[in-house]
Amino acid sequence: MSQLFGAVRSACARVAERARFVAIDSAALDRFVAAQREIPAPSGADPAHQPFDDTATTLAYVVTINAVNFGSGWFPELRKRPGMSGYFTVATCLRERFARAGAWSADELVELDADCCAEIFEQRANPGVRELMELFARALRDLGTWLAARHEGSFERAVTAAECSADRLATSLAEMPLYRDVARYAGFEVPLYKRAQITAADLAAAFGNRGLGEFRDLGDLTMFADNLVPHVLRCEGVLAYDPELLARIERGELLPVGSPEEVEIRAVALHAVERAVQGLRARGVDASAQRLDYLLWHRGQRPEIKAHPRHRTRCSYY
Numbered sequence: 001m002s003q004l005f006g007a008v009r010s011a012c013a014r015v016a017e018r019a020r021f022v023a024i025d026s027a028a029l030d031r032f033v034a035a036q037r038e039i040p041a042p043s044g045a046d047p048a049h050q051p052f053d054d055t056a057t058t059l060a061y062v063v064t065i066n067a068v069n070f071g072s073g074w075f076p077e078l079r080k081r082p083g084m085s086g087y088f089t090v091a092t093c094l095r096e097r098f099a100r101a102g103a104w105s106a107d108e109l110v111e112l113d114a115d116c117c118a119e120i121f122e123q124r125a126n127p128g129v130r131e132l133m134e135l136f137a138r139a140l141r142d143l144g145t146w147l148a149a150r151h152e153g154s155f156e157r158a159v160t161a162a163e164c165s166a167d168r169l170a171t172s173l174a175e176m177p178l179y180r181d182v183a184r185y186a187g188f189e190v191p192l193y194k195r196a197q198i199t200a201a202d203l204a205a206a207f208g209n210r211g212l213g214e215f216r217d218l219g220d221l222t223m224f225a226d227n228l229v230p231h232v233l234r235c236e237g238v239l240a241y242d243p244e245l246l247a248r249i250e251r252g253e254l255l256p257v258g259s260p261e262e263v264e265i266r267a268v269a270l271h272a273v274e275r276a277v278q279g280l281r282a283r284g285v286d287a288s289a290q291r292l293d294y295l296l297w298h299r300g301q302r303p304e305i306k307a308h309p310r311h312r313t314r315c316s317y318y
Helices: 003-018 026-035 055-067 086-101 114-120 127-151 155-160 166-173 194-206 228-235 243-250 260-282 289-299
Strands: 022-024 182-185 188-191 239-241
Touching (some): 003 260, 022 260, 055 086, 055 127, 055 155, 086 114, 166 194, 182 260, 228 239, 228 260, 228 289
Antiparallel strands (some): 182 188
């Protein structure tokens, strides 16, 4: 087991043992596992999984979109493309910018500001997400600085330096402050690293698990802990929330990042996925946490799932 990913699993198991606000319903988990006949690979609908005509642009796009693959706490206020979620709006806007003008260089990234981000992501007349645009700009400047300081300004060097290890790539990305997705809970650290992990997964999907998308430890990735996959698990009955916590979520109350409730939602969901993967493999189903995450995340796009509020937290992690 890769070092970073093993630490994520271990910490989330500890949270699940101590959790007060979120619990796994073992009977519902067993029913969920029994209902899955196969766990499909990513569908290709995600803009991050669709290659451009040239390798360099594809690589730069996947790394860049994951630098701003957060903001779900602001998404209710985000001005979205018709029929698109917050993520698909952001990813599509960035993809269209790359198609028009090419990828940003490291030097160009460090010059970006919130006004530029508001223009690119079609939020110029939306002051409600100004804070998010500021964070997007900071994340992109951080990316440019990191590329220049650590990898001679090269996206390719940044990926090849990981030597086909998703663990090493995630660890390297976590050198940037907004990637350091580590909470404190009951006196110990809980690393989750959603964006650092999903970068390798998206590269693998975009490059067909070859070349710059080849990672020998891809199967060691954990669930990408956000606010949608836990919500789907709750709607499936696998997760049970404390009634007061659920009432707060349904009122639209923001949960503070790093609060016990917020950490438990993400960590217990991750542990539930681990248990589900074990159950699926015991039944002979080819499963991994990454593939089960994709299944659940895409299930979360269904109207009956979107009809119920999910938790919202404003941070740079998801």
